[in-house]
Amino acid sequence: MALYLLRRLGFIFLTLLLASIIIFSITQFLPGDVAQMVLGQFATEVAIENLREELGLNLPLHIQYLNWAAGFITGDWGDSLVSRMPVQPMVMQRLGNSAMLAGVAIMIYVPLGIALGVIAALKRDRYPDQAITAVSMAFVGLPEFVTGLLLIAIFAIGLGWLPANSSIDPGSNFVQAFPYLILPAITVSLTGLGYIARMTRSGTIDVLDTDYIRAAELKGLPAAQVLLRHVLRNALLPTVTVVAMGIGWLLGGLIVTETVFGYPGLGRLLVYGIQRRDLPLIQAGSMIVVAVYSLSNLAADIIYGLLNPRIRLGR
């Protein structure tokens, strides 16, 4: 067990290493000069040269990379080129905000997606199944800015129940932030719902078709008991993996939703960094997103193993 975990963590380290090299190289190829960008169009040659020296931009590339990587590991993620503030607290605060949004979204779309998926499977190929499939797939296909704006139009502008803008204060805690989280969370949920529902539907259909479910029915167990104890326990295993893997997406990939609602999440911070060519910010932010993806993947595997006696107990 320990060996397996070590090996997986080793692989995650390798993934991060590879990702860091890619991220670092790409930021080097972005057009334009960083020092020029920082100091503006009218900066003198000398000032630019001084800044380049100060930022270490004149060193050979591999030295620059090693300096940056060493710093990242030791917790010194550098200062933002734009705000001249340390990058680390900035990124971590945004990560916290993203986690709050992700938490609320998961609480909405996972139970709902499972319920819809099970209903679709039970009414397979009949009207409720077709309706659920059509609607949930439509939302998967609709861009978040469409659903987001629609929700704002209805619930914020029309009914006035919820704020249209979610640009919360940087230091807000969960309770303060909660009203601002609902609309973006629903927007995200509508996109994620389809995947969960589809996965649950196909898992449930597979299980409904097994000999052991036929056997459970012919044991004369009440229908609800067959569904809850015999079907779902097996049918939800693949769904668990999808949920855990979705965490990476929720934490780092919600750029559109965050932009629509002005929510200060990690995704929007990254876009901001890219627009300003704020290299330390892009590098640190991207690394965190990669790390979150890798770890949630590992978590998915471990949870799947724990829930599945065939893997948990071995032969």
Next chain:
Amino acid sequence: MYNPAGSALEDGTAVLQPVLDVRNLTVTYRTDKGPLDIVRNVSLQVAPGEIYGLVGESGSGKTTLARAVVRYLAANGSLTADTLKLGDTDLLTLSRAEMRKVWGSRITMVHQDPGAAVNPSIPVGEQIAEVARVHLHLSPGEARKKALEMLGLVRMPDPESVARRYAHQLSGGMLQRVLIATAMATNPELMIMDEPTTALDVTTEAVILDLLNELMTDYNTAILYITHNLGVVARICSRIGVMYAGEIMEEGPVKKVFRSRLHPYTRGLLGSVPRVDASKKDVHLKAITGQIPRPEELPEGCIFSPRCELAEGDCLIARPPLVQADGDHYTACRRWQELLHLKEKEQHEGPVRGAYDSAKGPLVLEAREIKKHFRSSGGLSSLFSRESGPIKAVDDMSVRLRGGFTMGIVGESGCGKTTFARCLAGLEEATSGEIALEGVTLPYSVNRRKQSDLKKIQMVFQNPDASLNPQHQAGVSVARPLILLGGMNRSEVRSRVRELFRAVNLPEDYIYRLPHELSGGEKQRVAIARAFAADPILMLCDEPISALDVSVQASLINLLAELQEKNETAYLFISHDLAAVRHISDWIAVVYLGRLWEVGSADDVFVPPYHPYTEALLSAIPVPDPEVSQEQIRLRGSVPSAVNIPSGCRFHTRCPRKIGPICEEKEPPWQESGFHHKICCHIPLPRLKEMQGKGCFFNSSAEGEEC
């Protein structure tokens, strides 16, 4: 319509009120082709304590009938019947909710594949206990106790620990016991068993059948036992119904039906089963030609007439009803009176050579000390697993085989038979040992073997669905080895493919068919044609007939024997069906835990002295003759894991003839017993022979047929 079951009652031959009373049951499915009657006018009765065997090939409607009896049909199925009664309850009038109360309490079911019929993520004890809670209204604590009690009843070793385990931690035999325990927990009136032992090893099957026999003496439960295996019926059933294409063809007490066989279909089924006391030298198996008609293309007259040798004028015009032949024995054949006097003609083949001429053929295969050890995989499951070390699938096996001969390899599943064959074919790289073909040593991997050597070894696999490319026409599959290995040009290939199709008795237009347009037997014929296309000197047949119906098995066994005669090919024939192996093999090797324990000619291996493991395998064979009594040698437990192989003699943990600590400490020596007959055991052969007496099969009837 004549009603056999009803008149049985009137005769007073069945005085007890039947548990299950089915009269004129018809099951109809709505399909794209319109309504189809899958089961037609079936009547049967099962008395308390009786085991009623329902036999027939796949597609005969056995399982549909069973589902209809419990009113558990697919949404597009419906049933009509004059009577469908369980005791005094008319099942036809019950609602779905009322049926649920019958299921699992008054009628219980045991399903075919125990591995699939047990929920993988609920401990097995709980799966028994839930039935006790729902139907017996026991408290959770009492239900748990009941589950343990039931596990004890089915002779489960260590019920407490088994109850906590999950399906994947138990062997097939243990799971089937769990299912029987579940089915017996409510002391039902009727238990329906659908091929309950088909997925199990012959040794495990024997243990389960013994258990059923024992349970039936204590309980009064009636059993409807569905199977395709006539040997199983002969061993445990008291009455038999032979089903064909949705109708019952013959019905009666097992002994009467097996003795007088009043329907040509019954005769065909029994004639196509290989016998343990005869080989290809003695008898030619009689296969039934053709296949079961599809429900939408039933013939006008007798539904069996297209495949019947006796069919004549009237047989083709009107469907004959089931008539009473002799007391409680019924048949649907018009000509049953003639059948009474028509003695089965046994075709004797010309002189086929047996193992004793073995010096004559050239040595084809010599495999020395083959080992194959697998590393356990490092996947997700290693996160939780405790076991480590290599899996010794094949651990020192040596085999010599001459051209024109067949060596049968037998043993329980998981003993390494298939891995051994795959090592020889190079599909699996052996860990060590030497594989020599015609005296030339071959590399382990198929990738490093020369084209000319690849040609010489061909393989036929168990499942033709998986071994034929579904996108390729049958002819293309057969042509591939000709082009790849034979280097022929187009017209040569075309004529050779035609020749091969003729050789495996397939019509020429089958060349253009896709696999899904062929039946299982036809697909296997294509696979055999493909194997012979390369003109091999060694054929590895890995359970080539196990997935097929008996009548089809017979024709394939005959085909393989014919092709061998013609081409002088050496066969390595792997099967768990000892009767089939006995029939086709000149030599037999008995494998257990990756090693050989007995090698000898087929005749020698089947008579004492034999290895205690061989003895157990032989005594487990279900012989399709109710008058043959067999010695009851049963193995405990299942094959140990190939990771932790027992010390000394690997078989000592299960050996019924273990003599003492020597078995646990020392590897047994090989003992010579006659013409190339070797047994690896600590017991001196004269003593072994004395213990084993006159062998596993003896006829209990007066004539005392020698086996």
